[in-house]
Amino acid sequence: MEGWRGAALALTIVLSGEAGAVCPAWTPARAENEIAVLQQQLRHWDEAYYQQGESAIADADYDSLQLRLRQWQRCFYSASPAYAVRLPDNGERRHPVAHAGVKKLPDKLAVAYWMQGRKSLWAQPKVDGLAVTLVYRQGALVSLISRGDGLRGEEWFDKARHIPAIPPRIETDLPEVVLQGELFLQMSDHHQARQGGQNARAQTAGALMSKTRSPLLSALGIFIWAWPDGPQSMPARLEQLERWGFPLAKQWSREVHNEEEVAEWRDRWFNAALPFATDGVVIHQAQRPAGKNWLPGQGDWAVAWKYQPPVVSSEVLSVHFAVGRTGKISVVLNLLPVQLDDKTVKRVNLGSVRRWRELDILPGDQVALSLAGQGIPRLERVIWRVAERRYPEPPAANVGDELRCLSFSVECREQFLARLSWLSQKSVLDIPGVQRSTWQRLLSTGEITHLFSWLTLSPEQIATASGISPKRAGQLWHRFNLTRQQPLRRWISALGVPLPRAALNALGESRWEDVLARQSADWRRLPGVGAVMAEKIVAYLQNEQVTQAIAFLRQHGIPATSSMLGVGIVEDRQTQAEAQREQTRNEAEQQRDDNHRFMRQ
Known part of the structure; x- marks a missing residue:
């Protein structure tokens, strides 16, 4: 329930492990320049916000950039002073009681830990607005102060007269009443x-910062x-606030006894119809110290459990150009890891x-x-660009050709x-336990020269690859040999022939001769194949690299029949069953190896 930028004025922002984990590889001169440019932009946004009431950047984006600036300053021990917002009146209005703020807890387990040993706990929606102090003397409203840095803020008393939700007077015998709360846009x-x-x-914020009277003031709640020095009993506080004309706290406060109840209210309020926007839930402890002892950042009697934001920010670590099997080049951003819902996002594909x-x-x-559909990370926008722009060079355009790279070369490495x-993959030749990293190891031996040369590798040759033991080499050799039994349509798919799945399944041929004899009109008879695609298939099969690959497969009797299979290939049902059991054992062993490797990393 803290005001937007005021929350960052004097409170020290504690960098998370992710945010503070990586420092840019910049020279000191570049670091000072980047820091100065970002500071200047933040200052420009602050002036627009505080002087014209205009918000030129989303709240979350602004907060993330302040966090990034502080990280850079810590990384490079910058001589630039810590960034602080300059309020229009320098924030000269002192709060009678400081705004202590609330600590943010990451999950239900942290909530449970905080709740241990505490009594009389109450949950409230975390209203998304601007934090303020209301001061009543002899029952009359005399001050409305923005949160500022928690000790001092901006005086908004002249705006209070135009906000009907703020009572100008309350019935009380107390000489002074100090209340803290959230001004928000009322919704239905x-x-x-x-x-x-x-x-x-x-x-x-725009309505309150504007130098002219905004009609939106009448819509604020x-x-x-x-109530820092109010009754120690929460029900008594809530009852009195309602009598004074502040009914919302009583309407939206629920006593809770454990983290499960907090989670239940948090979920219910997230999905229910409310009169305000929220960004989480706050748990209050009824007992608290006297207001004179409150300090910014020191309030341990209230904590917040925020909702997972639908959009998060991250820093780009590197730009990678990925070449797919058809030669299509796509750009992938490697990111500082961030949490989105239940996923840790480390990269995003730009296309x-x-x-x-x-x-x-x-x-x-x-x-x-x-996160887009099916939990796929998606770029929403660029928040900030560094001042110095050094562009990496994408791969040569001629690499992007689906008829290239059926043989290995340095320039073809990615596509190959x-x-x-x-x-x-399982839908193609189905070689269990063989991933991109496996192929990388095998390529390092120099024994794989074209798309199917792995079929001729011996266990000894496979074992020369880094990280592949003799036992693992034997397993791979066996799995490679098992592919010989796959039907012709799977080898056509492995070859990369641009044939739709429905057409591939409908293909009746079992010999390469029949496939190569097909004309354009023959291909058009298959489902999903039009005139353009048919010509493309014919051209693909006539390509020199493709004909050489097919000749290699034919020379090795692929696809094989049971009578043609060599050593290591099962020939009857009993042997096949044993091979399947061995494959299952091998996969389990590989999984254990992968897990151990992951733990060592």
């Missing part, structure tokens, strides 16, 4: 799960979440080189990410690896 049946924050906080150039993204840039990874 707002569902946080479906609608998100809808920029409500920025709209609230107030949620009081702290084509053209799109990468249009987006203009380089290492050091800050980007916003979300993609072809090998493709053919080992």
Whole structure:
């Protein structure tokens, strides 16, 4: 329930493990320049925000850039002073009671740990707005102060007269009443799960920062979440607040006894219709120290458990150009790992080189990410670009050719690896336990020269690859030999012939001679094959590298019949069953090896 930028004015931001894990490989001169440029931009945004009431950047993006700036300053021991917002009146209005803020907890386990040994705990929605202090003297409102740095803020009393939700007077015998709460944009049946924050906080800020009277002021509400020197009993506090004209705290406070109840209310409020936007839940302990002892960042009597944001930010570590098996070049951003929902996101695919150039993204840039359908990471926007732009060179355009790279060469390495990874998939030749990393090891031996030369490797040759033991080499040799039994249509797929799956399944031929004899009209009779694709298939099969690969397979009797199979190939059902059991054991052993390797890393 902290105000947006005011929350970062004086409180020290503790960098998370992810945010502080990587320092850019910059020279000191470049680091100072990057820091200065980002500071200047933050200052520009602050001036627009505080002087014109305009929010030129999303709240989360601003917060992430402040965090990044602090990281850079720590990485390079920058001589630049720590960044601090300059309020229009320098934040000269002192809070009678400091805003202590709330510590953010990452998950239910942390909530359970915090709740241990504490009594009289209450959950409230974490209203997404601007934190303020209300001061009443002799029952009359005399001050409305922005959160600022928690000790001092900006005086907004002149705006309070135009906010009907703030009572100008309360009935009390107390000489002074100090309340802390959240000014927010009132909504009707707002569902946080479906609608998100809808920029409500920025709209609230704009109405309060504007030098002219904003009509939006009349649409603001107030949620009081702290009465520092009020009754020690939470029910008594809530009852009195309601009598004074602040009913929301009572309506939206629930006593909780364990983390399961907190999780239940958190989930319910996330999906229910509420009169405000929220970004989590806050758990309050009824007992708290006297207001005179409150300090920014020192409040251990209230914690927040925020919702997982639908969009998070990360820093680009490197730009990788991936060449697929058909030669298509795609751009992948390697990222500082971030958590999105239940996924750790380390990379995002941008698509084509053209799109990468249009987006203009380089290492050091800050980007916003979300999850698309099926949990696939997606780039939402670029938040910040570093000042110094050094562009990596994409692969040569002529590599992007699906008829190239059926044989190994240095320039074909990426595409050739993609072809090998493709053919080992279950839907193609089904070679269990053989991944891209396996092919990389085998390529390092120099024994694999074309797409199917692995079929001629001996166990001894396989064992020369780094990280492959003799036992593992024997397993791989056996699995390679088993592929000889795969039907012709799978070898056509392994070869990369651009044939749709439905057409491939409908293909009746069992010999390469029949496949090569097909004309364009014959291919068009298969489902999903039109005139253009038929010509493409014919041209593919007539390509010199393709005809050489087919000749190699024919020379080795592939696809094989049971009578043609050599040593190591099963010939009857009993032997096949034994081979299947051996394959299962081998896969289990490989999984254990992979797990051990992962633990060592």
